Amino acid sequence: MAATAAMVPIFGQQISSKNDLVPDWTSQEVSTGTTIMAVEYDGGVVIGADSRTTTGAYIANRVTDKLTPIHDRIFCCRSGSAADTQAIADVVTYQLGFHSIELDEPPLVETAANLFKASCYRYREELTAGILVAGWDRRKGGQVYCVPIGGMLVRQPVSVGGSGSTYIYGFMDSNYKPGLNKEQCLELTAAALSLAMERDGSSGGVIRLASISEDGVERRVILGNQLPKFSTH
């Protein structure tokens, strides 16, 4: 349900990446092979992502911000093709802003999620985008919606995505329980992302975290040397 590992576009690789004369990053699409995570708590959501963007084996950006604001209290976490997700996020930001002005009210998270789904589903053959939509609204509080590749929409209390997510399903299943508070969610997200970044070659850099609640958005960054450490073996 999350984006699968190693987003390799199948359209025309005329120059093989196995050819040492031509580095693979000249022909590979820019991908946010990544790890993203979002957790609901009572009163808001916590979202997190790594910061690596790759073109093949080259890290095009090692301090990427994959947590993109869509509205005041709604964010999205992007994984998959960097171009596709940026384009979709721009479109949804415009649509949601317009809708919010019409309504004269802050928009619902579910609305934002449905807008993502509409674009991802309609253009599913052309796009490679796995997105987590998370935010806070007055009606339902903190919510996390998962829009994986293909354009499904489902609400989940906790969700992970991106190529690195496969490595942390077990950790997430065993460590998440309903009723965590904000600090616990932040710790859980930081630990999970750290574990995934350790194992997934396409994830790395720094951990970007954000917590969204009625009071607003708080962002923080955990640098490489401050990452949670686990017993190495």
Add this chain to the structure above:
Amino acid sequence: MEKHYTNSQVKGVSTGTTILAATFDGGVVIGSDSRASIGGEYVSSKTINKVIQVHDRIFCCIAGSLADAQAVTKAAKFHLAFHSVQMETPPLVISAASVLKELCYKNKDELQAGFITAGWDRKKGAQVYVVSLGGMLVRQPITIGGSGSTYIYGYVDAKYKPDMSRDECLQFALNALSLAMGRDNVSGGVANLAVITEEGVEHVVVPGDKLPRFHDE
């Protein structure tokens, strides 16, 4: 129709299984799930045994093509028994692992099987070795393998400690297998475990409904 590859045959050569082996203070736990499937669509056996005894205190777990794995372990059992008789002493765990490695490396073009070897011997105590697909041999305190293992790398990295007690390690192994079986559709069935120490071998089988349960979304 789908642009990305979800089919395990295209994604990689590990096929439906979750196997692991972990050392604890005084011994080693080795275990696996019990599902054999064809292409991820049909479960051909719900109770297959992937934990194979190659000598009194040496077990191995198989991943990859079951046919290849069974053929290799049969040959390895023979070589090891012969070696043991020649040396007039129980074989070392590294010998068992090396026998597997030789077979895998020399026949790497034809075979698609990986192994985890775990056991206890007098020289180095409890050990775990992994022989990967191409025939690399590496010793590790803990190792996981098979398609289901990808989902528990994070859990294992976070939770494993080198000097656990026997019961803690057994619980840890059960938890890990259970989590993997919960996420991987080609792993499942019962959890087959063996605990190997100087004193002997204990088999632990935990049926699916008795596996540890976690928060379900």
